[in-house]
Amino acid sequence: MDEFGVYGVFGVNGPxxxxxxxxxxxxxxxxxxxxxxxVVLFSSGPWGDRICVNAELNDAARMPITxxxxxxxxxxxxxxxxxxxxxxDGVTLNVTLEGGNLADSNWLEPELIxxxxxxxPKDAAVPPAAREHHGKRKRERTSxxxxxxxxxxxxxxxxxxxxxxxxxRKARGQAKGGQKLFSSGAGAAKAKGTANGATEAQxxxxxxxxxxxxxxxxxQAKAPTQAGPLVGxxxxxxxxxxxxxxxxxxxxxxxxxxxxxxxxxxWKLCTEDMSWVPAETLAEGPTPEARIGHTAVFDPDxxxxxxxxxxKNKKWFNDVHILDTQxxxxxxxxxxxxVPPLAYHSCSxxxxxxxxxxxxxxxxxxxxxxxxxxxYIFDPHLSIWYQPIVTGSGPSPRSGHSACVMQERKxxxxxxxxxxxxxxxxxxxxLGLMEFSKVKTSGKAPSPxxxxxxxxxxxxxxxIHGGYNGNNALSDAFIFDIDTNHWTEVALPQLSTxxxxxxxxxxxxAGHLPLIKGEDDMNATRVPIGRTLLVFGxxxxxxxxxxxxxxxxxKDLLVAL
Numbered sequence: 001m002d003e004f005g006v007y008g009v010f011g012v013n014g015p016x017x018x019x020x021x022x023x024x025x026x027x028x029x030x031x032x033x034x035x036x037x038x039v040v041l042f043s044s045g046p047w048g049d050r051i052c053v054n055a056e057l058n059d060a061a062r063m064p065i066t067x068x069x070x071x072x073x074x075x076x077x078x079x080x081x082x083x084x085x086x087x088x089d090g091v092t093l094n095v096t097l098e099g100g101n102l103a104d105s106n107w108l109e110p111e112l113i114x115x116x117x118x119x120x121p122k123d124a125a126v127p128p129a130a131r132e133h134h135g136k137r138k139r140e141r142t143s144x145x146x147x148x149x150x151x152x153x154x155x156x157x158x159x160x161x162x163x164x165x166x167x168x169r170k171a172r173g174q175a176k177g178g179q180k181l182f183s184s185g186a187g188a189a190k191a192k193g194t195a196n197g198a199t200e201a202q203x204x205x206x207x208x209x210x211x212x213x214x215x216x217x218x219x220q221a222k223a224p225t226q227a228g229p230l231v232g233x234x235x236x237x238x239x240x241x242x243x244x245x246x247x248x249x250x251x252x253x254x255x256x257x258x259x260x261x262x263x264x265x266x267w268k269l270c271t272e273d274m275s276w277v278p279a280e281t282l283a284e285g286p287t288p289e290a291r292i293g294h295t296a297v298f299d300p301d302x303x304x305x306x307x308x309x310x311x312k313n314k315k316w317f318n319d320v321h322i323l324d325t326q327x328x329x330x331x332x333x334x335x336x337x338x339v340p341p342l343a344y345h346s347c348s349x350x351x352x353x354x355x356x357x358x359x360x361x362x363x364x365x366x367x368x369x370x371x372x373x374x375x376y377i378f379d380p381h382l383s384i385w386y387q388p389i390v391t392g393s394g395p396s397p398r399s400g401h402s403a404c405v406m407q408e409r410k411x412x413x414x415x416x417x418x419x420x421x422x423x424x425x426x427x428x429x430x431l432g433l434m435e436f437s438k439v440k441t442s443g444k445a446p447s448p449x450x451x452x453x454x455x456x457x458x459x460x461x462x463x464i465h466g467g468y469n470g471n472n473a474l475s476d477a478f479i480f481d482i483d484t485n486h487w488t489e490v491a492l493p494q495l496s497t498x499x500x501x502x503x504x505x506x507x508x509x510a511g512h513l514p515l516i517k518g519e520d521d522m523n524a525t526r527v528p529i530g531r532t533l534l535v536f537g538x539x540x541x542x543x544x545x546x547x548x549x550x551x552x553x554x555k556d557l558l559v560a561l
Contacts, residue, residue, distance in 0.1 A: 261312060403454075421448070
């Protein structure tokens with residue numbers, strides 16, 4: 001076909017149906033029959049100046065079930081009813097074309113709504129009121145997990161049970177209601193409904209969580225009346241945020257409300273103005289499958305991000321995906337050697353190699369999932385995994401811990417959990433001797449925790465913030481000095497919100513000098529701002545999943561010591 005068009009296939013036996021064409025409307029909504037369990041969207045013909053095609057599956061209340069995007073590099077999308085993508089009657093596929101000749105009068109036409117009936121497109125447009133909706137879909141969680149699969153709940157602390165509640169959908173970073181991120185055992189209180197406030201404060205960007213003192217038990221969120229384009233990531237936990245230069249950090253993966261894996265899995269954060277750009281379709285090649293509990297590490301020498309491991313329901317990963325930030329191409333490594341599928345492990349870069357420690361790995365039924373105490377190293381040059389010879393006393397099996405590389409010669413490992421306990425001990429791996437030793441610390445140490453955030457502040461200091469202690473999400477922060485082995489608790493308003501499963505990075509950021517009168521933004525002088533701490537996402541164990549970015553100047557943290 002020489003003419004550009006966007007086509008949809010509804011059901012495995014359905015023929016392709018043209019939804020958008022070069023001479024037609026730029027927006028269309030299709031009522032998906034309840035019997036359809038698969039939807040495929042694809043483009044055909046030259047794209048020309050067209051930028052992308054945004055696609056959303058929405059329920060009867062116009063809440064997004066799943067989101068996708070067609071581009072000249074990604075010309076096909078597909079959805080199927082399964083554990084993380086489920087719909088019933090009243091579902092609508094909304095398709096919008098961006099780019100091209102948008103000055104065309106067709107862009108101003110009302111939204112065209114089509115109905116699919118027995119795989120035959122109707123010629124007449126059906127108004128929204130004519131579609132039959134039977135209310136919002138409901139789907140209960142059972143002991144088998146979200147998808148009816150045993151053991152599919154990665155965001156449940158292994159030493160606790162999960163509340164048997166019916167979770168509700170959260171859309172656009174807002175929660176109509178939700179389940180606890182973690183629960184503290186049998187008899188735990190039911191999950192509470194929450195709302196992500198869209199307030200603005202100094203050092204905070206995006207949908208900002210309320211301060212813990214202001215949280216109430218009756219928070220409610222207003223559902224949007226119409227789905228709009230995402231301007232930032234949806235709320236999530238278990239993701240990675242990886243800095244690649246002074247202006248850019250890359251967000252990958254995560255899981256949000258209703259235990260749904262995020263449909264907007266990859267974003268680019270511009271630290272100059274703290275703005276987000278959706279990036280899942282910017283890169284070519286095989287993108288990593290949706291997951292949580294994975295790691296992403298940037299190698300400044302090669303300009304590549306290495307993504308390893310993680311899990312998705314009953315699926316566990318031991319794959320390595322590499323994103324070249326210069327060419328923006330994904331590649332999947334066919335590695336030699338053996339490494340088990342792992343999630344909630346730590347991964348550190350040292351001299352171009354990945355040091356993977358601990359994590360959860362799946363055990364054969366009826367045994368529960370187990371934690372690892374092993375160290376695996378991946379050599380990207382040889383594409384091989386190997387286990388080094390390590391001496392000394394290393395940490396016990398654990399996951400959800402943190403690891404900080406200090407002075408390019410030591411890795412400090414803190415905290416984590418292994419059923420049924422959380423840890424607050426500290427171990428150090430000497431990378432020259434490949435020897436573990438337990439660190440004897442002084443000062444007020446953090447309480448036992450897992451899924452906390454950590455970041456290197458200086459050559460001799462790193463930060464531990466938040467986490468989960470088996471009962472609650474935490475909001476405290478501590479700085480460890482490797483010269484004195486001393487802990488110091490610090491208190492800043494920006495770090496006072498309870499979070500677990502969040503991301504913390506410290507990076508050298510840059511900004512512009514104040515503009516001289518008559519000078520435009522393009523000619524403004526960029527200057528270093530200094531080392532800045534960025535905190536993103538996580539959950540509060542009360543049904544709230546965050547999508548804000550909180551910034552803290554490292555110098556302010558050090559002054560608080």
